[in-house]
Structure formats: C-alpha cells, structure tokens
Amino acid sequence: MKLLPFTSMGASGHSLCASSLKGLRNSRLLILLLATWSAVPSARAQQEFTVEQLDQWVFQQHGNSQGARQALNSELLMRIENLERTTKLSPAQKEKLQLLGKGDIQHFFDRYGAFKEKFRGLRLKQTDADFQQKWQNLWQEINPLQMTLQAGLFKNDSLFEKSLTSTLTAEQLQRRAAVDKERQEFRKRGKVAVGVALFEQSLPLREEQRRQLTDLLLSETQAQQWQGNTAAIHVLVTLSRISEAKVKPLFDDAQWQAVKQEMGQFRRRGPGPAIFIDPE
Amino acid sequence: MKRVAGCFCSIVALGGLALGVFMATSGRAHADEGPVNALMKLFEGLERAILGVPAAAPQGNAGIPNNPALQAFEKQFEPAFKRMYVTELHFLRVSSQTTRPQYDKIAEECKPAVTAALKQFAKGLQQQNQGIMMDGPFVDPRRTITDELVKSAKKHLSAAQVDNYKKELDQRLSARKHAMVLNLVLKMDQVLFLTPEQRDQLREVLASNWNNAWNHLQWLQMDGAYFPPMPDSKITPLLTQAQKKVWNGVQKEVVFFGADESVDGGFALEEVWDVPPAQKNESGAVKKSVNGKEAARKGEKL
Numbered sequence: 073m074k075l076l077p078f079t080s081m082g083a084s085g086h087s088l089c090a091s092s093l094k095g096l097r098n099s100r101l102l103i104l105l106l107a108t109w110s111a112v113p114s115a116r117a118q119q120e121f122t123v124e125q126l127d128q129w130v131f132q133q134h135g136n137s138q139g140a141r142q143a144l145n146s147e148l149l150m151r152i153e154n155l156e157r158t159t160k161l162s163p164a165q166k167e168k169l170q171l172l173g174k175g176d177i178q179h180f181f182d183r184y185g186a187f188k189e190k191f192r193g194l195r196l197k198q199t200d201a202d203f204q205q206k207w208q209n210l211w212q213e214i215n216p217l218q219m220t221l222q223a224g225l226f227k228n229d230s231l232f233e234k235s236l237t238s239t240l241t242a243e244q245l246q247r248r249a250a251v252d253k254e255r256q257e258f259r260k261r262g263k264v265a266v267g268v269a270l271f272e273q274s275l276p277l278r279e280e281q282r283r284q285l286t287d288l289l290l291s292e293t294q295a296q297q298w299q300g301n302t303a304a305i306h307v308l309v310t311l312s313r314i315s316e317a318k319v320k321p322l323f324d325d326a327q328w329q330a331v332k333q334e335m336g337q338f339r340r341r342g343p344g345p346a347i348f349i350d351p352e
Numbered sequence: 353m354k355r356v357a358g359c360f361c362s363i364v365a366l367g368g369l370a371l372g373v374f375m376a377t378s379g380r381a382h383a384d385e386g387p388v389n390a391l392m393k394l395f396e397g398l399e400r401a402i403l404g405v406p407a408a409a410p411q412g413n414a415g416i417p418n419n420p421a422l423q424a425f426e427k428q429f430e431p432a433f434k435r436m437y438v439t440e441l442h443f444l445r446v447s448s449q450t451t452r453p454q455y456d457k458i459a460e461e462c463k464p465a466v467t468a469a470l471k472q473f474a475k476g477l478q479q480q481n482q483g484i485m486m487d488g489p490f491v492d493p494r495r496t497i498t499d500e501l502v503k504s505a506k507k508h509l510s511a512a513q514v515d516n517y518k519k520e521l522d523q524r525l526s527a528r529k530h531a532m533v534l535n536l537v538l539k540m541d542q543v544l545f546l547t548p549e550q551r552d553q554l555r556e557v558l559a560s561n562w563n564n565a566w567n568h569l570q571w572l573q574m575d576g577a578y579f580p581p582m583p584d585s586k587i588t589p590l591l592t593q594a595q596k597k598v599w600n601g602v603q604k605e606v607v608f609f610g611a612d613e614s615v616d617g618g619f620a621l622e623e624v625w626d627v628p629p630a631q632k633n634e635s636g637a638v639k640k641s642v643n644g645k646e647a648a649r650k651g652e653k654l
Contacts, residue, residue: 153595254548262534265527276439
C-alpha cells in the first residue's frame with residue numbers, strides 16, 4: 073500500500089491552478105490566489121518531516137507518544153488492580169509486577185526511540201529524489217510498531233505475563249484463570265450479540281430466529297474465536313462451519329436459499345476451525 | 353496608489369493565512385475527490401472568507417439537477433437498496449403472514465419511498481465525500497423503509513397483522529440496543545477491567561439511560577478508547593478510585609458517522625410463493641423464477 077503523508081497537491085499545483093480558475097469571478101482574487109498557492113506547497117514540500125509527525129503516524133489513536141505512554145500506564149494500573157482485587161496480591165508481588173509491566177512499556181519505547189533516531193538521520197523531505205523509496209522503507213518499520221501497540225504490550229510474550237507463573241501462587245493462578253475465563257465468556261456474549269445485529273443488516277430475523285441463532289453461535293464457538301472487531305462475515309463463516317442440519321432449521325425456505333448462497337464462498341475453502349481474521 | 357497597494361498586500365496576507373487554514377481543515381476532506389475539485393473548494397471557501405461572498409447552498413452540487421456524480425452514486429447503491437427492500441418485505445410477510453395480494457399492494461405502494469431513501473442516501477454520501485455538512489442527521493435507510501412499510505401495512509393489513517409486524521420490529525430494535533449496551537460495557541471492560549458485578553450494574557445503567565448517539569456499530573469498530581458521551585454521573589459511583597482516574601482520562605465525544613459507504617443492502621433473497629400444482633415439475637419441486645433471480649442480482653430498477 074502506498075501511503076503519502078500529505079495530500080499530493082504540491083508538485084503539480086501550478087498546472088492544476090490554470091485549469092481550475094476559469095470559474096472565479098474576481099480577477100484580483102485570482103492574482104492573490106496564484107501568489108499564495110504557488111508559494112505554500114513548494115515550501116511545504118521542502119520542509120523536513122518532523123519527529124512530531126512520526127509520533128502521530130506511529131501512535132495514531134493516542135495522538136502522540138505521550139498519550140500512548142499515559143494509556144499504557146493506565147492499562148498496567150488497571151491490570152494490577154484487577155489482579156489485586158481477584159487474587160489478593162501481596163505488596164511484594166504487586167511491586168514486582170509493576171516493575172515488570174513498566175519494563176514492557178520501556179522496552180517498546182526503547183524500540184521506538186532507536187527508530188526515531190534513525191528517522192532524524194534520514195532528514196526526509198517530500199522533494200527528495202528517492203522520496204517514494206525512503207517512505208516505503210520507513211513504513212516497513214512504522215507498521216510493526218503500530219501492530220505491537222494495537223495488539224497490546226501485555227500479551228503472553230511480555231515480561232509481565234511471563235512472570236505471573238513465577239510470581240503468583242497456584243491458588244492465585246487458579247483464581248486468575250477463573251476470572252479470565254469469565255471475562256472471555258462475557259466478551260463472547262457481547263461479540264455474538266453484535267455479530268447477530270450485523271447479520272440482521274443483511275437479513276432481518278424474527279425474535280425466535282434471533283434467539284436460536286444466538287444460542288447456536290454461543291454453543292458452537294469458543295470465546296477465542298471472537299477476538300478482534302466483529303463483522304457480519306464472522307457469523308457467515310461460523311455458520312458455514314456448522315453442520316447444515318443445525319443451521320438450516322433456523323431459517324425459512326427463502327432465507328435459507330439466500331444464506332446458503334452467501335455461505336457458499338466459505339464452504340469452498342473446506343473444513344477446518346473457524347478462525348476469524350480481523351478484517352481491519 | 354499607496355493605499356491601493358497597501359490594501360492589496362493586506363488581502364494577500366489575509367489570503368495566505370486563510371489558505372493555510374483551509375488547507376489544514378479542508379485538504380484531507382477534499383483529497384479523495386481529485387485535486388481539481390479540491391482546489392476549487394478551497395478557492396470557493398477563500399473567496400467567501402476574504403470577499404464576504406455568501407456561502408453556497410449547503411448541498412453543494414448535490415442539488416444540481418442531472419448531477420452525474422449524484423446519479424452515479426444512486427446507480428451504485430440501487431442494487432443494495434433493492435436487496436434491502438426485498439429482505440424487509442420478506443420480514444413483513446413472515447411477521448404478519450401477509451397474503452400475496454396484500455404483499456403486492458404494499459410492495460408497490462412503498463417503492464417510491466425506497467427510491468426516495470436511495471436518493472437521500474446518495475445525496476448524503478456525496479455531501480459527506482465533498483466535506484460538506486449534510487442537510488440533516490444521517491437516517492438509517494432501513495429505518496426509513498420500515499417506517500413506510502408500517503404506514504402501508506396499516507392501510508392494507510388487519511390490526512392483528514400490523515401488531516405482529518410492529519412487535520417484531522420493536523423486538524429487533526430492542527435486540528440491537530441490547531447488543532450495543534453489552535458492547536459498550538465490553539469496551540469499558542477493556543479499559544477498566546471490571547468485576548462481573550460492575551458489568552451487570554453498568555449494563556443496567558446504560559440500558560436505563562439509553563442514548564441514540566450510541567446506536568452506531570462504528571463505535572465498536574474504532575480502535576483505542578474512544579467512547580460516545582456516557583452518563584458519567586451514574587457510572588463513576590460504581591467504579592474504584594483507580595478506575596475513576598482512568599475513566600476520567602478517556603475521550604468521550606460526539607462523533608458524526610454520516611452515511612455508511614459499506615452498506616450492502618443485504619442478501620439476495622428471492623420471495624417464493626406457493627404456485628399452482630400445474631407449475632410444479634414431475635418430482636414436485638417448485639420451479640424457480642430464474643428471471644426473478646437474475647433481476648435481483650442485476651438490481652433491476654425499483
């Protein structure tokens with residue numbers, strides 16, 4: 073995917089002006105517009121991209137690195153409070169987990185820091201002869217950072233998560249597993265409900281059908297299958313992997329023909345676990 | 353002469369400033385419609401800013417008769433609206449057990465409303481793509497269609513049939529609200545790591561303080577911790593001190609989602625009616641209306 077940081081109006085601005093100004097009513101305005109328009113884009117294109125811009129590309133929804141750090145610290149605080157509440161952490165355990173969690177956050181920002189230095193050294197400008205190539209290379213490094221952030225820093229391979237088995241007692245771990253399982257089940261119920269609502273954007277259901285479809289999805293899927301954002305396609309993929317004998321009775325004849333046609337594209341992929349890929 | 357030159361310089365300076373502002377605010381909004389159109393938009397805004405030219409009608413070129421861009425949008429979404437209509441008619445049929453003559457009358461009567469919904473949607477989409485404020489809030493076209501179906505059903509169906517249809521529509525709406533409430537709590541849970549008791553309490557709070565601004569599935573697709581406006585005065589008493597601190601830092605804003613370009617209308621459903629035995633083949637299977645199917649796929653004129 074080719075991505076440009078600015079709208080690409082800069083380089084060809086002059087010729088575009090000529091073809092676009094016919095409709096303007098005021099000649100004085102025309103002159104001043106030509107004067108300002110011809111000056112702004114070229115000046116902009118010659119400017120170096122800043123670290124602040126890099127911050128925005130990497131940290132997107134958090135705005136900048138400071139916002140991201142704050143959000144990550146909040147997440148760590150909530151994770152530890154949750155553990156404290158459910159497993160009765162000792163002060164020493166709490167302190168250790170805080171330290172390791174902060175280590176995960178720091179590790180990420182160290183990665184970003186190294187990349188930021190490299191970016192500074194590039195002194196990237198839109199007018200660079202090899203701008204496209206440089207930008208593509210840059211993107212190859214920005215993307216993994218974004219992905220890491222979006223997936224979450226406290227996953228199974230994090231210091232925080234890995235240390236739990238050695239930090240918590242067997243009883244605490246058991247309690248934590250039960251709480252996590254309950255949370256996943258809640259998540260599954262929410263995702264199935266929204267999945268059915270999305271499905272109904274394509275095929276409205278009666279109350280009885282809605283209840284049966286919800287029950288079927290809850291009984292035939294695992295909580296882990298409802299990770300990420302839910303899309304209508306999740307319901308179709310799931311239905312295509314469930315025995316027809318269970319799915320067909322949910323629908324009337326006309327609905328079934330339509331559903332069957334839509335499911336066909338997934339059935340052709342053959343049997344296998346219904347693993348959903350986040351369409352985002 | 354000096355005065356004229358001074359005045360001209362001031363205008364240039366003002367123009368530069370205004371252009372900067374417009375580039376910052378409008379460049380992204382107009383980037384998708386091509387640089388020439390984007391540039392024209394910037395100039396029009398600049399002209400208004402500097403010379404005090406009255407703003408153009410809010411609909412932009414969407415209001416121009418024979419607007420090819422608008423017609424292209426209408427054409428693009430016509431098959432989706434047809435599918436949407438057919439699935440809603442089917443829902444009406446099974447909810448209220450309509451007879452074929454009743455169905456046909458309602459289907460015919462509501463066609464103009466579907467066309468109007470399509471035009472409204474296309475216009476909204478075009479305004480949105482041009483970065484122009486839509487004439488009014490975005491109305492879910494499916495809702496427009498069902499509203500018309502209810503009106504027509506009242507004319508052509510018995511009171512009991514209408515009640516059954518409306519009951520099913522209400523239940524659909526309730527299910528949608530339930531899904532949204534559940535998922536907003538789920539979204540909160542991702543940020544605050546709630547206890548099961550807190551989740552139950554929050555579900556009750558949100559259900560009893562329902563806000564239509566929540567009723568956008570797009571909220572659930574957004575990354576990060578963006579939330580719609582929430583009834584904080586009722587939420588915060590349920591949270592711990594640490595949770596309150598985090599919750600207060602979460603962005604809660606009104607977001608204008610506008611028309612949904614991804615609207616696909618629905619599955620290609622073909623209404624099947626019992627046909628006289630003479631039209632059945634030897635094995636007893638009902639002949640399929642092949643032409644009807646093809647027409648549905650192509651999205652024949654409403």
